[in-house]
Amino acid sequence: MGALGKLTATELRLFLREPITVVFTLALPLMILYILGGVFGNEADAGGGPDAMVVYRGFGATNWYTSAYVAVAVAGFTLISVPTHLVEYRETGVLRRFRASAVPRWMVLASQFLNSLVIASVGAAILLVVAMLTTDVEPAVDWWRFALAYALGAVALVCLGLALGTLMPTARAAQSAGLVLWFMLLLICGGGPPPEVLPEALRTLGQWLPLSPVIEMLQEPWLTGGWAWSPSLVVVAMTAVSAGIAWFLFRWE
Amino acid sequence: MLPTGPPIAARRTVSGVDAVVSVEGLSKRYGELTAVAEVSFEVGQGEIFGVLGPNGAGKTTSVECVQGLRHADAGRIRVLGLDPRTQVEQLRPLIGSQLQESALPHRLRVAEALDLFASLQPGGPPWRQVMQEWGLTPKARAAFGSLSGGQRQRLLVALAVVNAPQLVFLDEMTTGLDPAARRATWELIERLRDNGTTVVLVTHFMDEAERLCDRLAVVQGGRVVASGTPSQLVAAHSDGVTVRFSTSEPVGFLDRVPGVGSVQRRGDTVTVRGEPAIVARVGRALSEAGIEPDDMDVVRPTLEDVYLRLVGEEG
Numbered sequence: 106m107g108a109l110g111k112l113t114a115t116e117l118r119l120f121l122r123e124p125i126t127v128v129f130t131l132a133l134p135l136m137i138l139y140i141l142g143g144v145f146g147n148e149a150d151a152g153g154g155p156d157a158m159v160v161y162r163g164f165g166a167t168n169w170y171t172s173a174y175v176a177v178a179v180a181g182f183t184l185i186s187v188p189t190h191l192v193e194y195r196e197t198g199v200l201r202r203f204r205a206s207a208v209p210r211w212m213v214l215a216s217q218f219l220n221s222l223v224i225a226s227v228g229a230a231i232l233l234v235v236a237m238l239t240t241d242v243e244p245a246v247d248w249w250r251f252a253l254a255y256a257l258g259a260v261a262l263v264c265l266g267l268a269l270g271t272l273m274p275t276a277r278a279a280q281s282a283g284l285v286l287w288f289m290l291l292l293i294c295g296g297g298p299p300p301e302v303l304p305e306a307l308r309t310l311g312q313w314l315p316l317s318p319v320i321e322m323l324q325e326p327w328l329t330g331g332w333a334w335s336p337s338l339v340v341v342a343m344t345a346v347s348a349g350i351a352w353f354l355f356r357w358e
Numbered sequence: 359m360l361p362t363g364p365p366i367a368a369r370r371t372v373s374g375v376d377a378v379v380s381v382e383g384l385s386k387r388y389g390e391l392t393a394v395a396e397v398s399f400e401v402g403q404g405e406i407f408g409v410l411g412p413n414g415a416g417k418t419t420s421v422e423c424v425q426g427l428r429h430a431d432a433g434r435i436r437v438l439g440l441d442p443r444t445q446v447e448q449l450r451p452l453i454g455s456q457l458q459e460s461a462l463p464h465r466l467r468v469a470e471a472l473d474l475f476a477s478l479q480p481g482g483p484p485w486r487q488v489m490q491e492w493g494l495t496p497k498a499r500a501a502f503g504s505l506s507g508g509q510r511q512r513l514l515v516a517l518a519v520v521n522a523p524q525l526v527f528l529d530e531m532t533t534g535l536d537p538a539a540r541r542a543t544w545e546l547i548e549r550l551r552d553n554g555t556t557v558v559l560v561t562h563f564m565d566e567a568e569r570l571c572d573r574l575a576v577v578q579g580g581r582v583v584a585s586g587t588p589s590q591l592v593a594a595h596s597d598g599v600t601v602r603f604s605t606s607e608p609v610g611f612l613d614r615v616p617g618v619g620s621v622q623r624r625g626d627t628v629t630v631r632g633e634p635a636i637v638a639r640v641g642r643a644l645s646e647a648g649i650e651p652d653d654m655d656v657v658r659p660t661l662e663d664v665y666l667r668l669v670g671e672e673g
Contacts, residue, residue, distance in 0.1 A: 111477045115470060122465040194463075201460035204427065205518065206479050207450040 109212055109219075116220040126186060131228045134178035135235055137291075141170050147241045160299035164328050169299070171233070171242045172251070172327035176319045177296040178232050179225040179259050183266035184290075185283035187221045191270030192279040195358060204357045214267060214351060221263045229255065250326030254337070258319040261340045264347035265315060271354045290316035295324075315343050376403040377436075378525050378556045379424060384433035386419050393419045395580045397433070401525075401573075406547065406557040408567040408574030412669055416580040417560045418458055421527055424558070425455055438524060451481050454523035456514050458530045458560070464503030468494050468513055471502065475517045482522040492516040492546070508539030515546050519555065526550060529560040544570055564662035578669040588661050593634060595667060596659035601630040601640050603651035611647065615639045634658075 121127060147165035161169040194200050203213055236242050245251040266283075273279035291297055293311035300308055311317055318336035325333035379401035386394040394416040401407040409417045423430040426442030426449055435442055440449045462471055469489065476485035489495050492512055497505065505513065511531055518526055528547065532540040547570055550557050561567055567574050568588050575585040584591055598619065604626040612621045617639060618632040630640055637656050644650065 108478050108480075111474055115466070115474050118470070119463050119465050198457075198460040199463055201457045202462060202514075202517070203478075205455040205457045205460060206475055208478050 108208075109215055112208075112212060112216040113219045113223075116216055117223060120220065120224055130182045130186060130224065131231055134174050134181055134228070135232050137177070137296075138170055138174045138232065138236060139240075141166065147243075160301045162301075162328070165243070166299075167236075167240050167242045168328060169324065170296070171236045171240070172245070172324045173295050173320045174232060174236075175229045175255060176258055176262070176316060176323055177291055178228045179262050180290060180316055180319075181287055182225045182228055183221055183259075183262040184269065184287045185280060186224075187217070187263065187266030188270035188273055188279040188283050189276050191217060191267060192273050193276040195356060196276055198358075200357045210352070210355050214355065217267060218263055221266060222259060225259055225263065226255075229259070245327040246330030247326040250330065250332055251323065254322045254326055254332075257337060257340050257344075258322055261315070261319060261344040261347070264344050264351060267351035268347035271351050271356070290314055295320040318343070377401065378403050378438060379407075379558065380434075380436045381420070381424060382434045384420060384423055384430050384435060386416075386423060386428065386430050392580055394423070394430075397575075397577065397580070397582050399575045399582060399585060401556060401558055404551065404554060404556055405572040406551050406559055406570050408571035409558065409560045409577060410562065410564075410567050410574050410665065411577035412562060415577045415669070417562075417577050418529055420577065421529060421558060421560050422457075425453065425527055426450075427457075451479070451521060452524050454518040454521060454526040454555075456518040456526075456528045456531065458533075460514070461510075462502040462513075464501060466502050467499055468502070468505070469498040471513060471517060472520060476520050479521040482520050485520060488516055488520050506539065507535045508542045511535065511539065511543045512546060515543070515550070519550065523555065525556045525558070527558045527560070530562070531559070532561070532563060532566060540566070564660070564665050568661040576665060576668050583668050584664075592659055592661055592664050595664045598631060598633045599637060599659075600657040601632075601637055601654065602657065603628055603644075603654040605644075605649050605651050607647070607649050609644070609647075609649070612640060612643060615643050 144166075147167035200213065237244065269283060269286075270279060273282060293300075293303060293307050294314050294316035295311070296316070300311065303311065318333075318339040321336040322333045322340055325331045325336075377400045379399075381400070382398045384394055384397040385392070397416070397420050399407075399409075409421060411417045419428065422428045423433075424435055424437055424442060426437075426446035429443055437449055438452050440452075442449055466474075469486075472485040472489050472494070476482060476488070482488065486495075489498060492515070494509075494513060494516060497509060497513075500509075502510065502513070515528070515531070518528065531547070532543050535543065544566065547557060547559065559567075559570060571588060573585065573587050574591070575582045576591070577583070584595055586594065605628060606626055609621065609623070609628055612618055612628075612630055615632075615636060617636045618630055620631045622629045630636065641654070
C-alpha cells in the first residue's frame, strides 16, 4: 500500500475509534429526516390552501427532504468534523510531526479529502438506504444523474470543510463556526421549512449560501430526472475556490 | 529503497572532522523582526551538537532553515553536501527530525505509528525491528494518548530515525518531562550517537547540554555568542575557579602564588579564587609548606554559570 493509502486508512481507523463522532455523523441527519417526514408526510401539495401557495415545488415532503438530506448529512460531517479535525491536527502538533517526516502538503490534504469523502458517503448511503426501507419516499427518477450530482456535491462540501479548517484559528472556533454554519444552512437552504414559506430576504440569502446549489443539484434528478445546470456550475466554482483556499493558505502550525 | 542522489561530499572542518552541517552567515527576518542574524556553525560527523539559548533566541528558526523547513534570507547552508533550499528532496531521506511540540493523534497506537511513518519515509529497516530496538514492543498496542511523557519521547525519537538517517535534529526533546523521563531521553540520544548518527540537539537546559553535547553553540538574540566544547566554553567565559580547604596554619604565602586573585579566611576555612591553573599551584605551595588538608575542594563554574553570563540573567 502506498504512503497515501496508508495515511488514509489510518485516518479511517482513527475515525472509527471515536464512537460519538461516528454516531452523530451518521445518525443525526436520519433523525431530523424522520421528524420532518413525520410532520409533513409525503402528500404532494396541490396549492389548494387559502394562500394558494405551493410548497416543496409541488412534490411530497419526504421526497423533497430525502434528496435534500443527503446534502445535509454530508454537510454536517464536512462543515463540523472535517475542519475541527484539521485544526486539531495543526493545534496539537500532528501536522508538525508529518512535516518533520517530509510528508508533502498534497498528501496531508489528499488523505483528509479521501477520508472525509468516504465517511460522508457512508453516512449518505446509510441515510438513503434507511429512508428507502422505512419511509414512503419514492426512489430517484434518474439515479445516474443523482449519483453524479452527489459526487459533485460531496467533493464541494469536503473542500469547503478543508477550507474552513484552513481558515479557522482554533479547534474550538472551528467547531462552533461549523455548527452554526451547518444549522443555518440546514434551516434556510432547503433542509428546514420549505423555501416557499421563508420570508423573501431569508430566501434570497439562502440562495447565496453554499448548501442551496448542492441541494438543488441533488433534488433535480431525484424529483424530476432533470439536471440543474446553473446550481451545478455554482457548485463547481465553489469547489475551485475552497480547494484553492485549502491549498494556498495551508499552514503546518 | 535506498536513498538516491549525489554522493555525499563532506567537508573538512578546522578541527579535522568531517562537517555534516555547515552554516555561514545565516539570517532570517519575519517582517521587522530579525529572528536570526549572521549565524555560523559547523557540525562534525558523529557528534552531538547542541544549539543552546533562551526561548525566542532563534534556535528553532536556525535549525528549521538547516532542515529546509524554512528559507533563510541570507547565508550559505550545506547539509550532507546538499543545499537545503534547492535540494530538499534529496536531503529529506538522509535526515531525521523531531520538531518542537509535535505530537500524534491520541488514538493512534505505537505499532500503527511506526508502520505509518515507515511507509511515509521509506529507506530504513523494517519498522518492527525499530520498535524492538527502542524497547517499544511491549507497548505496541498502546495508544499515543495513554503513553507517559518518557514513552512518548521514545516513540517520537524512534519515528525520527525510522528511515535510518545519517543526521537527526531533535528540538526541545525534554521540555515538560519529569527527571526520570529526561534521563531516559538522554540515554536515547546517546544511543543515537553510539550508532554513528550525528545529532543536532536544540535545548535550553544546561545540564542536558553539559551531559550530552560534544560541542555547542550558544545563541542569544539571533546571534551565536559563543561556541565550542562545554569545557572550552566554561574555560573561556568564566572568571576562574575557587579552591576551598580548611587548616589552622597561616596561609598568607598563597597571595604570592601566580594567578591567585584573592585569599579569604573565615575561621579555619580558606577560600582561594583565581585562574584555572591555580588548582595545581596552590596544591603544590601548600604541600611545600607542609600543609596537606584532606578536605580540599575545587569549585569550577558550571556551564549554567557561563550560560547565564552569556545570555544575561533574564535568559
